[in-house]
Amino acid sequence: MQNIVVIGGVAAGLKAAAKARRCDPAAHITVIEKGDLISYGACGMPYYIAGDVEDIEDLMKTPVGILRSPGYFKNVKDIVVRPQTLATAIDRQSKTVTIKNLASGTEEQLIYDKLVIATGASAIKPPLPGVDLANIYQLWHPADAKAIRQGLEEKRFKNAVIIGAGLVGMEMAEALSNWSIPITIVEMKDQVFPAFLDAEIAGIVSKYVQDKGLTLLTAEKVVRFTGGNAVEAVETDKHTLPADLVILAMGARPNVELAKAAGLLLGSTGAIAVDEELRTSDPAIYAGGDCVENTNLLSGRKVFAPMGSTANKHGRIIGENLCGGHAKFKGILSTVVVKIHNLNVGKTGLTEQEAKQLGYEYITAMVAGHDKPHYMPGAKPITVKLIADAATGKVLGLQAVGEGEVAKRVDVAATVLTFGGTINDLFDIDLSYAPPYNSPIDNIAVAANAVMNKLAGKLKGISSLEAKEKMTSAQTVFLDVRTPDECRQIRLADCKNIQYIPLGQLRSRLDELNKSDEIVAFCKISLRGYEAEGILESAGFDNVKVMEGGIVSWPFACEKN
Amino acid sequence: MQNIVVIGGVAAGLKAAAKARRCDPAAHITVIEKGDLISYGACGMPYYIAGDVEDIEDLMKTPVGILRSPGYFKNVKDIVVRPQTLATAIDRQSKTVTIKNLASGTEEQLIYDKLVIATGASAIKPPLPGVDLANIYQLWHPADAKAIRQGLEEKRFKNAVIIGAGLVGMEMAEALSNWSIPITIVEMKDQVFPAFLDAEIAGIVSKYVQDKGLTLLTAEKVVRFTGGNAVEAVETDKHTLPADLVILAMGARPNVELAKAAGLLLGSTGAIAVDEELRTSDPAIYAGGDCVENTNLLSGRKVFAPMGSTANKHGRIIGENLCGGHAKFKGILSTVVVKIHNLNVGKTGLTEQEAKQLGYEYITAMVAGHDKPHYMPGAKPITVKLIADAATGKVLGLQAVGEGEVAKRVDVAATVLTFGGTINDLFDIDLSYAPPYNSPIDNIAVAANAVMNKLAGKLKGISSLEAKEKMTSAQTVFLDVRTPDECRQIRLADCKNIQYIPLGQLRSRLDELNKSDEIVAFCKISLRGYEAEGILESAGFDNVKVMEGGIVSWPFACEKN
Known part of the structure; x- marks a missing residue:
């Protein structure tokens, strides 16, 4: 025994x-x-x-x-x-x-x-002045959770500051926002979820949480906590933030x-x-x-x-x-998923940043689309970024974000990664299909498709970050091929050269564009942007790019009516 | 060109x-x-x-x-x-x-x-008398859909009969039930979804739709349609069903x-x-x-x-x-998913029946559980049946049903099938985890676990169908190890020998059971049933079985309070 x-x-x-x-x-x-x-x-x-x-x-x-x-x-x-x-x-x-x-x-x-x-x-506790003041919590034990909830129920907290925009920090932002108090998140790095999202996906999350009323301070460092017995303020290298509830979410x-x-x-x-x-x-x-x-x-x-x-x-x-067994644990894919308000955010495998650091020759594609047929009630957009090895087509990682269903796509990608599958494998999978759940070509198959098209030279995509940099260039024309109705509702802000030609009129209005310009085509999700690329290229334009993810995935400012 | x-x-x-x-x-x-x-x-x-x-x-x-x-x-x-x-x-x-x-x-x-x-x-149209009467539709073209919807809006239909309990038939049952008219489904085979569900999973669906008020007639054959200009009744080999709207959903x-x-x-x-x-x-x-x-x-x-x-x-x-390419389509897994009211039903790969017909030495396990942690609002049960090759552990198929999330589990299984993965692979996958989406051990990993336990001889499971057959045996004792509260709410009906001993009391009440009896242990989802098996076996009981899926997956009658 x-x-x-x-x-x-x-x-x-x-x-x-x-x-x-x-x-x-x-x-x-x-x-x-x-x-x-x-x-x-x-x-x-x-x-x-x-x-x-x-x-x-x-x-x-x-x-x-x-x-x-x-x-x-x-x-x-x-x-x-x-x-x-x-x-x-x-x-x-x-x-x-x-x-x-x-x-x-x-x-x-x-x-x-x-x-x-x-x-x-254990949660990391930074050795900062005032870190032991009352009402600074780490959310590492149910006792912390009870104390925080009790304070919220008794309406004792008027200003919450969360230190760290990782999983725990963002989950806490979601949790606290149920209680209608102002919430500020302070993150040392220059984006949310720095450990597992690439910047253009993180930008979508940031924009969303700020739209929901959260204050997000990135690239900002906490210096000290001040107060009497209990915390009264968080001092960063840039601001002094009033705070009577602080959550330390700086990792473990x-x-x-x-x-x-x-x-x-x-x-x-x-x-x-x-x-x-x-x-x-x-x-x-x-x-x-x-x-x-x-x-x-x-x-x-x-x-x-x-x-x-x-x-x-x-x-x-x-x-x-x-008991004498020889079971093995092979490893992990660092898969994560997190819900913030109605936004679902997930990732599996390598980010683009990680692929780069590891020396991969990689290719990425970012696509946006509804998570089920647009005509179904409750259809919501999601943006999927797929990273693959450029030489072999092997899938390296996937990130997804949106109010639509995300976890399923992440889990399918995690399964493909487990088996070392390629983008062709990903496209081929006989995934379940019915309108209450997805479109006949699932979002991840669309992403695989986009990577294949990029590898074949048919789709010349650029990321929203690259597009943003081109916005101030005189040689670059942004071509918005959405309908006039759509353009009235929402438009890219701060864009120097932008032209609006609905896709259906593009073939007959080619003379409004200049073949010597670099053209960045896009639409709501950039599927029409991709059609525009095809029309322009077959008409002899040879410097056309598609802004991947379209307006739906644009992490920067928009003008709205 | x-x-x-x-x-x-x-x-x-x-x-x-x-x-x-x-x-x-x-x-x-x-x-x-x-x-x-x-x-x-x-x-x-x-x-x-x-x-x-x-x-x-x-x-x-x-x-x-x-x-x-x-x-x-x-x-x-x-x-x-x-x-x-x-x-x-x-x-x-x-x-x-x-x-x-x-x-x-x-x-x-x-x-x-x-x-x-x-x-x-094209939809199959049976060569039956009266099949061309008005208001008999095939739902194969938008014109049919328009005519049916218009009739429903004008409240011209009082009794709908659907012929066929496959995908289209059941989707139409869901669709028509929105209009509060009595619906009868007639199916020639002895279960719903005969093409892709095993009987014990189909039984869960049948019980659900009947609880929702649909009349389901299986193993029943339509003989003719009667009426004047428009259909007035459907005659089967057993009934005459009044009908002023008939949907033919007998396949394509x-x-x-x-x-x-x-x-x-x-x-x-x-x-x-x-x-x-x-x-x-x-x-x-x-x-x-x-x-x-x-x-x-x-x-x-x-x-x-x-x-x-x-x-x-x-x-x-x-x-x-x-255009000169050599892209290949390798094949399908006959993956399906369908929504009926709030019930999600899905399947990928082989059913047990198909595995049997193909001559596989297979093993199955059926497990029930919440689709996310039970403490999360909106957590709902799902039942997962996994079929694997007994010799190699290769996954052969998966079926899932429940008000909880089903499509994600089906899609992960479809991906595993695409790569020829085993139950060990299925258990290992680093699936995304967060309480709004799933439990730390996902339902499909639990199913893989159950198959492994059965292969190792640790879990001796029987299906609900096998259990039903044992209900009338004098040598079989059903052991319900739920709490008294749970047992008051709902109990198996028609069970000859049943004993109620809550799991926590089992070790101290072993003398109430007889070692010469066959014991079928179960609970709500049969996780405690499995614990009971362990307790009994370590106490020398050597004929103990677990009823897989528990009460949640029981397709037969229950007594309720």
């Missing part, structure tokens, strides 16, 4: 314990958790703060409302869970873990045959102190190094969840990318391997 | 023409269409009838409201489209097509270098008369045979869309599976190949 000790009782740890129990009914399994809560849905906290989830306890219950308590784990899974218990040291020689009961202060030692480290990660770092002190190998990312079977440098010790590093399947590089879905996969694999 | 003639101006034909124009700016391209409308979204007709789409013309417009008329195709794409023109004969020797203007009756001949046949399919057959008369090869399915480049037996003639047969990628067999998404892919490939 083997002794299994698991350090950490949230996601990976408890999953490993449960799976081990299934594989080895006789094992003695103990889970140590330093907090007072176990097995909670930490990812659900923003939705509790938003008010979408009524009770914080819902995050700790099974779907039928049973609290995942130590008693539940004992009764159902015969697993001993010890909350409020800290593992203070691992002695690998004697195979013992020293634990400390945080309530009573008593220490004892647990003997293990196999040990699992699932100590998770793995909790590796225990592993490090025990002499286990850490990886280049600073997280615990594990092999494909999630074994540490000590074969009796496994590690999983937010405290380990993962392999990015595309780059082959080690990454620190804490994610609840990965932690659960780790748990299952560790559970099997604790 | 080559002459391209395309016969058929709806999906594949116009797509081929447009793509050819892009690849060959100089070609002379003519599209012949026998109807008066071109390029309409035929798949949208049920939603027009339902009233979701206001105007039938919306189905013929571009997303910005421009009618896809012959003038539009001429102006934008330099393609000549001739509506109301029938192709009556192909002379392959002289490479001419004889066409007839249906308005004027005049005939002429078109010379082609390359010909495309995209003649589509390919329009191959023209191809056959020209001596082109037809395939075993009766549709036009084409190679991977979509060339017919005459190298100057391509064919695509609903009139050709496709290869099922899993079985390797030829199938007739008309689908708008496939037709559009065909069009693109033909367009390239018309």
Whole structure:
């Protein structure tokens, strides 16, 4: 009968314990958790703060409302869970873990045959003046979430400032905006989601959240927090922002102190190094969840990318391997999806920036379109950016954003990436089709198509960022081929040379354009822009480009009527 | 300069023409269409009838409201489209097509270098007495849709009968139920969606639509239609059903008369045979869309599976190949998705029945669960059935049904099938995760997990159909491990031996069960049923099974309070 000790009782740890129990009914399994809560849905906290989830306890219950308590784990899974218990040291020689009961202060030692480290990660707390003032939160524990929600319900917060425009920061922006208080997001980098979106996609998100009334300050650095007992202002290198609620969302770092002190190998990312079977440098010790590093399947590089879905996969694999299995975890694609108001944002694989850094010869295409046939009620636009290897056509990554359905497209792309598929494969897939769900040619197939057309030299696309740079050039004419009605409603702002010729009239009005000019054609989504390119090229214009994504994906200012 | 003639101006034909124009700016391209409308979204007709789409013309417009008329195709794409023109004969020797203007009756001949046949399919009209009575429709042309919608708006229809419970029939049931008239569906086979759902999944759909008030008559054959000028009743081999609106939805057959008369090869399915480049037996003639047969990628067999998404892919490939390209269409997975009220139903790859017929040694698992974390507002259950090769673990097919999100799971599975992936691959995929979209372990990963557990002998599952058969056995005890509250709300009906022991009490109440009995454990979704199996087996019970899918997926009667 083997002794299994698991350090950490949230996601990976408890999953490993449960799976081990299934594989080895006789094992003695103990889970140590330093907090007072176990097995909670930490990812659900923003939705509790938003008010979408009524009770914080819902995050700790099974779907039928049973609290995942130590008693539940004992009764159902015969697993001993010890909350409020800290593992203070691992002695690998004697195979013992020293634990400390945080309530009573008593220490004892647990003997293990196999040990699992699932100590998770912690939110980064910047060493800035005033960072310990009251009402500065990190949203890392349900207690934080409860305090924030209570303050919102009691209308104690008048000005919220969120530091960091990554996943947690933007989810919190969404959550807080339910409470009708002014929200400012301060981001050090020059865009939102700097870790996983290219600039032109991030620009769409920025424009959207600003339209919804959020203040977004990018390329701006927090210097200090001021106030008496509680925070009153956030000082950046550019502004002083009144703030009585501050959320620190500056990322996370793995909790590796225990592993490090025990002499286990850490990886280049600073997280615990594990092999494909999630074994540490000590074969009796496994590690999983937010405290380990993962392999990015595309780059082959080690990454620190804490994610609840990965932690659960780790748990299952560790559970099997604790019982003699040899299950393998191959790696991740750094897939993410996030909802901000009604905007869906997702990404899988490499961004263009990453592809460039890794030295790929790549090609990209960005397409916009409805997520289902335009005639269906509820059809909404999405913009998809696809990145592929120019030589082989292998898909490298996909980003998608819009009020339409995004997650499905991201997941299909993630699946293609898993198998090393090409843009041709992506186009070929027999995806489900019916008008309530999508168009006969799905948005991602359209994106694959656009990449193929660019590779074949038929589509000469430029990004919205490149187009923006050309706006001030005297040699570049922007050609808007939308209908007069559409042009009346919304137009590109700040454009030096722009001509409006509806697509249907283009063949008969070619003399209004000059063959020596560079022409940038576009429309609402730039499908007509692409038609215009074809018409112009067959008429002998040889410097025509299409602004990819059209007005729908334009991240800069527009004039509206 | 080559002459391209395309016969058929709806999906594949116009797509081929447009793509050819892009690849060959100089070609002379003519599209012949026998109807008066071109390029309409035929798949949208049920939603027009339902009233979701206001105007039938919306189905013929571009997303910005421009009618896809012959003038539009001429102006934008330099393609000549001739509506109301029938192709009556192909002379392959002289490479001419004889066409007839249906308005004027005049005939002429078109010379082609390359010909495309995209003649589509026609709804099957059974040779039954009375089938030509007024108000019996086939929903194959917008004119039918207009007539039905008008009758509904004028409240002329009091009783609708739909013949056929396939895709069109069930979409029409959904559409008509918006108009609050009694609807009866008559299906010859013994289940809904006989072409693509296994019985236990079809049973979930049947139960759902009957709960919504539709009358479903399966294993029942229409014998005749009666009435004066208009239909008044549908007579089946079992009933006489009053009917003043009848929809014939008995499937389709390919329009191959023209191809056959020209001596082109037809395939075993009766549709036009084409190679991977979509060339017919005459190298100057391509064919695509609903009139050709496709290869099922899993079985390797030829199938007739008309689908708008496939037709559009065909069009693109033909367009390239018309201009010297060698693009290939590899085949289909017979993926489908359909919405009925709020129920989403989808399938990709092989059903269990098909896997059996093809001689696979297969394994299946059916799992139920919320489509996102249960604490999120709007979380809804879905049931997923996964079919895999027992020897290799290769995924063979997936079916999914529920009010929760289904299409995404079907599309991920379709992608896995495209690459010949295994259940391990399916589990591994780094799918996007955030609480508004899914749980950390997505439903399809849970299904993959269940198959792995069954293969490893850890989960002994039986289907709801097998369980139903055991209900009358004296040697079988059904063990419901839900909470007393849940059991009060809903219970399996007609179960001879049933015991109620909540999971948390099971370890301490083992003496209430008999080791010589066969025990079928279950709960709401049978996750606790699986836990119960583990507890019982570790206590020495060796004949325990789990009823897969639980109460949520139970297609038979329940008692409710």
